[in-house]
Amino acid sequence: MDFTMSARQTEWRNRVIAFMDKHVRPAAPIYKEQDAKGDRWKVIPVLEDLKKKAKAEGLWNMFMPPNEHEDDEFRGAGLTNLEYAPLAEQMGHFYWASEVFNCSAPDTGNMEVFMRYGTKEQKRQWLKPLMNGEIRSAFLMTEPAVASSDATNIETSIKRDGDHYVINGRKWWSSGAGDPRCKIAILMGKTDPTAARHQQQSQILVPLDTPGITIEKMLPVFGFDDAPHGHAQILLENVRVPASNILLGEGRGFEIAQGRLGPGRIHHCMRTIGAAEEALEKMVKRLSSRTAFGKKIIEQSVWEQRIGEARTNIEMTRLLCLKAADMMDKVGNKAAQTEIAMIKVAAPNVALKIIDDAIQAFGAAGVSDEAGLAKSYAGIRTLRLADGPDEVHNRAIARLELRKYSNH
Numbered sequence: 001m002d003f004t005m006s007a008r009q010t011e012w013r014n015r016v017i018a019f020m021d022k023h024v025r026p027a028a029p030i031y032k033e034q035d036a037k038g039d040r041w042k043v044i045p046v047l048e049d050l051k052k053k054a055k056a057e058g059l060w061n062m063f064m065p066p067n068e069h070e071d072d073e074f075r076g077a078g079l080t081n082l083e084y085a086p087l088a089e090q091m092g093h094f095y096w097a098s099e100v101f102n103c104s105a106p107d108t109g110n111m112e113v114f115m116r117y118g119t120k121e122q123k124r125q126w127l128k129p130l131m132n133g134e135i136r137s138a139f140l141m142t143e144p145a146v147a148s149s150d151a152t153n154i155e156t157s158i159k160r161d162g163d164h165y166v167i168n169g170r171k172w173w174s175s176g177a178g179d180p181r182c183k184i185a186i187l188m189g190k191t192d193p194t195a196a197r198h199q200q201q202s203q204i205l206v207p208l209d210t211p212g213i214t215i216e217k218m219l220p221v222f223g224f225d226d227a228p229h230g231h232a233q234i235l236l237e238n239v240r241v242p243a244s245n246i247l248l249g250e251g252r253g254f255e256i257a258q259g260r261l262g263p264g265r266i267h268h269c270m271r272t273i274g275a276a277e278e279a280l281e282k283m284v285k286r287l288s289s290r291t292a293f294g295k296k297i298i299e300q301s302v303w304e305q306r307i308g309e310a311r312t313n314i315e316m317t318r319l320l321c322l323k324a325a326d327m328m329d330k331v332g333n334k335a336a337q338t339e340i341a342m343i344k345v346a347a348p349n350v351a352l353k354i355i356d357d358a359i360q361a362f363g364a365a366g367v368s369d370e371a372g373l374a375k376s377y378a379g380i381r382t383l384r385l386a387d388g389p390d391e392v393h394n395r396a397i398a399r400l401e402l403r404k405y406s407n408h
């Protein structure tokens with residue numbers, strides 16, 4: 001085991017840190033101001049400016065793994081998961097920063113789907129503008145009517161009709177669908193309800209301007225609308241798309257879902273560690289600057305305990321995250337399943353405790369929008385649900401653990 005960063009990793013990390021310090025951090029108040037002004041569902045100008053700068057510096061599509069298909073037309077930065085991990089962590093210091101580098105969800109997962117499973121034509125039509133940061137995308141799986149953490153429950157129907165498929169159903173928590181640049185959705189639904197459980201579902205491309213699509217409402221997270229990205233509830237009524245929009249073929253939805261979520265989950269975890277670091281820094285600075293009951297608040301031993309635990313937990317979580325990333329590179333996403341599940345549960349829980357302590361350290365300012373902590377808490381809290389709730393991942397971990405002792 002070698003815990004030192006490679007020269008390449010260090011170089012990329014330093015470049016991202018320099019960009020964050022020089023461009024992103026100073027732009028945070030501008031982002032906040034532009035976000036607050038006027039329409040909620042709009043393009044935020046400072047973000048577009050930052051995207052141009054990042055692209056010009058080659059800090060672009062860094063999440064995209066080395067191109068397995070050797071297709072030059074669709075090549076990202078070519079970093080491994082292990083090389084990308086520390087970069088995503090840096091982006092996680094601001095909830096909107098990953099988009100600056102064209103590394104934000106759900107586009108990253110969707111781009112990987114196009115990369116792995118799309119036809120050349122589908123790649124040209126959708127992957128290219130996504131890679132250029134010109135459009136955005138959504139992933140439509142979860143449904144209000146069923147427990148969607150078990151994806152076999154998904155009910156939206158996808159029926160073949162001549163040269164087309166016709167889609168009917170209601171989706172919700174379709175992240176990113178509020179953005180005016182969001183043009184394409186990857187939808188999961190049932191093509192054959194009579195097939196074997198894991199062969200009933202398929203994934204299909206649905207351009208969001210197709211007739212029959214209605215955004216019924218946007219769903220807030222603890223009162224935050226997460227604009228301009230947002231989370232939509234979408235009704236699909238007799239939505240007709242060409243038969244060629246099906247990905248990989250009928251009944252292969254689960255196979256695609258498996259491929260999609262490995263890297264996507266771990267990107268969230270890496271960014272979550274960045275959010276925890278940001279909260280810890282704010283906590284320490286705030287406590288060092290205020291006095292109560294005759295001494296600096298930070299000198300109260302309870303804060304030493306909280307800060308000590310926070311640092312230890314961040315280090316443990318980062319190591320687990322890097323281990324999962326390394327395994328994905330070396331033995332593949334499937335073999336790294338348990339590590340991915342472990343970090344998927346650990347990262348948000350660790351970060352939430354730290355953010356909660358930081359909120360406490362700020363007093364009442366912590367629960368307002370003054371310190372950015374309330375928004376951070378709300379965002380990270382959703383990660384105990386999004387991409388599957390903690391219980392489902394713990395179940396997978398526990399099952400492997402039980403198997404170890406099944407002979408006894």
Ligand SMILES: Cc1cc2nc3c(=O)[nH]c(=O)nc-3n(C[C@H](O)[C@H](O)[C@H](O)COP(=O)(O)OP(=O)(O)OC[C@H]3O[C@@H](n4cnc5c(N)ncnc54)[C@H](O)[C@@H]3O)c2cc1C
Binds near residue numbers: 106176221386389392
């Ligand atoms: C902010 C946010 C963004 C999201 N973005 C997207 C998106 O872009 N696209 C998309 O398709 N979905 C998205 N989701 C939806 C998310 O993936 C689902 O909410 C999640 O999979 C859980 O499904 P559910 O809400 O239907 O909960 P349910 O399946 O109804 O589960 C409810 C609860 O039951 C418990 N539970 C479930 N299974 C077990 C078990 N085996 N053992 C013990 N307890 C269990 C858990 O506590 C779970 O939280 C998003 C969600 C949020 C909050």
